[in-house]
Amino acid sequence: MTHPSRTPPPRPPDWPHCGHDATSEDPVGCHGVHVPGHTACLAHVSDTDRDAYLATLSPGSDIDHRGTTFTAELLDRLLDALRDPVTGHPCFGAAGFDSAVFLSDAEFASVTFQRNAWFEAASFAGVARFETTTFKGTAGFGAATFESAAWFGTTTFEGTAGFGAATFESAAWFEATAFKDTARFEAATFRRTAGFRRVVFEDVAWFEESVFEGTAGFRETVFADDAWFEATGFRSGASFESTAFERDVCFEAAAFKGDADFTRTIFKNNARFRTAAFEGAARFEAATFQSGSVFEAAVIKGDAWFVDTVFERSAGFGPLVCAGRLVLSGAVFGGPANLSLTARRLECRRTRWSSTAELRLRYATVDLSHAVFEYPLTIAAEPDAFVLADGRTVEERALAHAPDAAVRIATLRGVDAAHLVLADVDLSGCLFTGTVHLDQLRLEGICAFDTAPPGTHRRRRLPVRFTGRRTLAEEHHWRAKRPDAVRGWNTAVLGAGHAGPAQLAPVYRALRKAFEDGKNEPGAADFYYGEMEMRRHDPGTPGAERALLAAYWAVSGYGLRAVRALGWLAAAMLVTVVLLMGFGIPQNSPKQEATGTVPPGGGRVTLTIGKADPQNPTGDRFTGERFEKALNVTLNSVVFRSSGQDLTTTGTYIEMTSRLVEPVLLGLAVLAVRNRVKR
Numbered sequence: 001m002t003h004p005s006r007t008p009p010p011r012p013p014d015w016p017h018c019g020h021d022a023t024s025e026d027p028v029g030c031h032g033v034h035v036p037g038h039t040a041c042l043a044h045v046s047d048t049d050r051d052a053y054l055a056t057l058s059p060g061s062d063i064d065h066r067g068t069t070f071t072a073e074l075l076d077r078l079l080d081a082l083r084d085p086v087t088g089h090p091c092f093g094a095a096g097f098d099s100a101v102f103l104s105d106a107e108f109a110s111v112t113f114q115r116n117a118w119f120e121a122a123s124f125a126g127v128a129r130f131e132t133t134t135f136k137g138t139a140g141f142g143a144a145t146f147e148s149a150a151w152f153g154t155t156t157f158e159g160t161a162g163f164g165a166a167t168f169e170s171a172a173w174f175e176a177t178a179f180k181d182t183a184r185f186e187a188a189t190f191r192r193t194a195g196f197r198r199v200v201f202e203d204v205a206w207f208e209e210s211v212f213e214g215t216a217g218f219r220e221t222v223f224a225d226d227a228w229f230e231a232t233g234f235r236s237g238a239s240f241e242s243t244a245f246e247r248d249v250c251f252e253a254a255a256f257k258g259d260a261d262f263t264r265t266i267f268k269n270n271a272r273f274r275t276a277a278f279e280g281a282a283r284f285e286a287a288t289f290q291s292g293s294v295f296e297a298a299v300i301k302g303d304a305w306f307v308d309t310v311f312e313r314s315a316g317f318g319p320l321v322c323a324g325r326l327v328l329s330g331a332v333f334g335g336p337a338n339l340s341l342t343a344r345r346l347e348c349r350r351t352r353w354s355s356t357a358e359l360r361l362r363y364a365t366v367d368l369s370h371a372v373f374e375y376p377l378t379i380a381a382e383p384d385a386f387v388l389a390d391g392r393t394v395e396e397r398a399l400a401h402a403p404d405a406a407v408r409i410a411t412l413r414g415v416d417a418a419h420l421v422l423a424d425v426d427l428s429g430c431l432f433t434g435t436v437h438l439d440q441l442r443l444e445g446i447c448a449f450d451t452a453p454p455g456t457h458r459r460r461r462l463p464v465r466f467t468g469r470r471t472l473a474e475e476h477h478w479r480a481k482r483p484d485a486v487r488g489w490n491t492a493v494l495g496a497g498h499a500g501p502a503q504l505a506p507v508y509r510a511l512r513k514a515f516e517d518g519k520n521e522p523g524a525a526d527f528y529y530g531e532m533e534m535r536r537h538d539p540g541t542p543g544a545e546r547a548l549l550a551a552y553w554a555v556s557g558y559g560l561r562a563v564r565a566l567g568w569l570a571a572a573m574l575v576t577v578v579l580l581m582g583f584g585i586p587q588n589s590p591k592q593e594a595t596g597t598v599p600p601g602g603g604r605v606t607l608t609i610g611k612a613d614p615q616n617p618t619g620d621r622f623t624g625e626r627f628e629k630a631l632n633v634t635l636n637s638v639v640f641r642s643s644g645q646d647l648t649t650t651g652t653y654i655e656m657t658s659r660l661v662e663p664v665l666l667g668l669a670v671l672a673v674r675n676r677v678k679r
Contacts, residue, residue, distance in 0.1 A: 013067050013099065020044040031067030031099055041068045042078070050077075057081040060114055064096040072104035072126075079107070094137070097122050108133055109151075116159070119144050130155050141166050142184075152177050163188050164206075171214075174199055185210050196221055207232050215258075218243050229254050237280070240265050251276050259302070262287050273298045281324075284309050295320045297388055301398055304343075306331050317341060318360075319386035323398035326364075333357060340386050342396055353377050361407045362386070363399050366425075370414035380423035380445075381407035413497075417441040429473045429490075433499040438510035443518060449526075450476060453488025460484065467557055470526040472507065474499040475534075505534035525560050532558040 010026060015033045018041040022029030032041020035053050042050060042065050057063070059082055070078075082090040090108075094115040105126035116137035121144060128150045138159040144166045153175045161179050164186045171193045179199070184206045192214040199221045208230045216238040227249040237258040244266045252274045259280040265287045271294070278300040285307040295317045303324040309331045318340030320326075326341060329349040337357040346364045351371045359366075359379045366379065383405075386394040409422065411431040418437040424445035432438060449470035457464045464486055477492035478500055479485055492498075508531035515524035535541050536549040549558075557564050 015066055017041070017067055018044050030069070032069065033064055033066045033096075041065070043069050043071075043074060054078070054081040059084040059091040060093045062093040062095070062115070064094075065100060066096050066098040066118075067100060068097075069101040069103060070106070072107075075102065075104075075106060079111070092117065098140075099123075102126060102128070105129065105148075113137065113139070116140070121145075124148065124150070127151065135159060135161070138162065143167075146170065146172065149173070157181065157183065160184065168192070168194065171195070179203065179205065182206070190214060190216065193217070201225065201227065204228070209233075212236065212238065215239070223247070223249065226250075231255075234258065234260065237261070245269070245271065248272070253277075256280060256282070259283065267291070267293065270294070278302065278304070281305065288312065289315065292316060297394060299395070299398060300324070300326075303327065311335065311337065315339070319388065319394045321394060321396060321398055340382070342386065342394065342399060344399065344402065360386075362396070362405045363402050363407070365408045365410050367410045368415055369411045373416065373419040376419045376421060378421040378423065379407070379409070379425060380421075381405075381425050383424075412438075422447055429493075431474060431497065431499075432472060432507045432511070433474055433497065433503045435507070435510075438507065439513040439517070441511070441514045443514065450490070453486065455488075457486040457488065459486050467529070467561065469529050470523070471530060472504060474504055474507075475530065478504070501534035501538035502540055505531050505538060508534060529558055529560050 010028045012028045013031045013033075017028070018030035018032040018034065018039075019028065020030035020032075020040065020043075030041055030044060032043055034040065035042050035045050035049065038045050038049055038053075040046075040049075042053070045053070054077060057078075061082060063078070063082075065078075079090040082092055084091045089110040089112065091112045091114065095113055095117040098118050098120040100119070100122045102122070102124045103126070106124050106128045109129045109131045110133065111130070112134045114136050116139075117135055118138075118140045120140050120142045122141070123145045125147050127148045128146050131151050131153045133152070133155045135156065136158045138161075139157050140162045142162045142164045144163070146166070146168045147170065149170045150168055150172045153173050154177065155174070156178045158180045160182045162184045164184050165188060166185070167189045169191045172190055173195045175195050175197045177196070177199045179201045180203065182203045182205075183201055186206050186208045188207070188210045190210070190212045194212050194214065194216045196216075196218045197220055199218070201222065202224045204225045205223055205227045208228050209232065210229075211233045213235045215236050216234055219239050219241040221240070221243045223243070223245045224247070226247045227245055229249070229251045231253045232251070233255045235255075235257040237260075238256055239261040241261050242264045243262070246266075246268045248270045249267060250272045252272055254273070254276045256276070256278045257280065260278055260282045262282070262284045263286060265284070267287065267289045269291045271289060271292070274294055274296040276295075276298045278298070279302065281302040282300050282304040285305050286309065287306070288310045290312045292314050293311065293316060296319065298320050300320070300322040301324070304322050304326045306326070306328045307330050309328070311331065311333045313335040315333055315335065315337040318338070320339075320341050320343075322341065322343035324343075325345045325347060326343040327347045328351050329347050330351065331348075332352045332354065334354050336355045337353065337359075339357070339359045339361075341359065341364060342362040343364045345367070346359075346361065347367045348371050349367055349369050351368075353371070353373050353375065356375045357373075357377045359377070360382045361379065362382050362385070385396055388394060406426050407424070408426040408428070409430040412420075413431050413434040414436075416436040418440040421442040421444060423443075424447065426448045428448055428450035435441075450473055452466040452469055452471055454468065455465070457466075466488075473490065474497075476490040477498075480489035480491045481498075508527045512524045512527035512531060515521070515527060532549060532553065536546055536553060538546075541549070552558055555564070555568050556562075
């Protein structure tokens with residue numbers, strides 16, 4: 001047989017209580033503690049007895065009104081009884097208001113509590129005013145409920161301030177408050193705005209597992225000792241602008257549903273944001289980290305701003321996941337930096353790296369324009385998801401819709417690349433013009449560049465086919481905006497600039513040297529080709545040089561296209577063979593003739609041997625025998641040898657031309673093959 005559930009009867013308090021209005025449903029009745037010498041609380045004692053009790057009080061008296069229900073009139077009478085005639089403000093000794101109920105506004109402004117003040121589990125139905133109040137002993141507001149606004153502005157807590165598990169249903173204001181001892185707000189709940197502006201926490205501040213459902217404002221606040229915000233929930237905006245954390249601060253597992261603003265905040269010691277979650281933007285602009293900073297396993301679903309932030313010592317980012325932009329522009333890294341980042345975009349404009357640094361990235365498009373590297377800096381693509389120290393894999397669901405995890409460099413403009421190392425990154429969209437010491441750039445692993453458009457295209461109805469090679473993004477931009485541009489060249493994005501052949505030629509030259517210094521001769525060949533292309537198209541190049549480059553390109557692809565050179569060689573040999581068959585080989589080999597002169601009267605005979613000039617044929621010139629002779633002459637001319645074949649005068653000149661041109665074409669073909677296989 002089942003019984004309907006019943007609400008358990010209220011438990012009686014731990015002190016002798018009034019019991020007024022007790023019923024069968026509420027056998028406890030009023031929880032108010034007995035007034036000394038009576039069996040009722042201050043609210044339910046007779047008027048005569050109340051007056052007599054209040055008359056015994058004086059400034060600094062200890063009072064105990066736990067569980068008592070206060071109306072505005074009753075509280076005023078109590079405060080008047082404790083009012084100091086000199087200052088005009090009430091003064092308490094030890095005060096016990098645990099579980100007290102304040103039905104109207106609780107006016108404790110300018111009150112002094114000379115000893116401990118206890119408001120544990122108290123309920124404030126009206127406004128609770130504690131402005132300019134002084135708590136010289138412990139102030140206990142644990143599990144208290146503030147149904148209306150709570151004002152603690154310019155209040156001084158000289159002892160421990162305990163607000164653990166307190167609930168602030170409306171706004172809570174602690175502006176310019178001084179906490180000289182430990183401040184405890186563990187598991188407190190702030191339903192509306194929580195204002196801690198210009199507050200000074202001289203001792204440890206505990207906000208672990210607190211919940212800020214409204215805006216949390218800690219602007220211009222000073223945490224002189226450790227600050228603990230572990231597992232704290234910020235469900236709206238949180239502002240720590242211009243705040244100073246002079247000791248350790250911990251935001252581990254904190255959850256920021258709205259924007260988190262740490263602009264101009266100073267972190268003088270360790271700052272830990274391990275496993276913190278930012279669903280909005282995280283702003284650390286102009287902040288200063290004077291010691292270590294840890295963002296391990298932190299997740300930022302919005303943008304993260306570290307503009308002009310200063311990391312004076314080591315900086316540990318990571319693994320950190322940012323679904324939006326991670327902006328480090330203007331940041332200064334004074335010590336070694338090890339950044340493990342999974343982000344959509346990483347902006348490092350004008351960032352200064354004053355020590356060694358390593359950036360291991362996933363998914364990121366990196367902007368390094370005008371960054372300064374004083375020591376070696378390595379940017380490497382991480383092939384797999386990052387792994388935490390405990391062996392867990394970092395979740396990347398925030399970037400699950402991204403096409404791939406490749407790392408792309410957007411620009412290196414204004415960078416001194418002498419200390420820069422890039423490993424396994426995509427440079428197909430990178431802007432290089434304006435980079436200094438680009439020839440000293442180190443490229444490790446597989447660094448991809450863009451390529452020329454494949455296939456055959458049409459330009460003014462004529463077929464055009466581009467040589468397959470690595471190209472710079474800026475060459476794509478320049479070619480795409482030409483009037484006769486064909487499809488396949490990528491147009492410039494906003495802010496890419498307008499680099500032309502004059503600017504691109506030295507860039508190709510520097511990258512070629514970088515590849516050569518890395519013992520990658522085949523890779524360097526493509527950049528040599530690009531350099532020659534830019535020189536050929538540069539209007540500033542002298543006309544004669546441009547014509548020479550055009551011939552060099554047409555004949556052998558600048559000494560890099562063996563097939564083209566061999567094709568021209570075959571064509572030249574074919575022309576030579578045809579010309580020799582038609583005009584160079586005589587019809588018959590000439591016979592020797594002897595002519596003699598006999599002196600009169602006999603005597604010795606002198607013979608002169610002559611050879612007739614070869615004659616052009618008059619019959620069929622294109623026979624197998626003549627082809628064999630012409631081919632023999634042509635093949636010998638390719639390697640600078642004389643064939644020994646009797647030729648006509650025209651054939652002699654044909655052979656001389658062939659011996660000049662065809663060996664050059666053969667040499668270009670050999671050079672092209674060597675450039676592709678050299679190591």
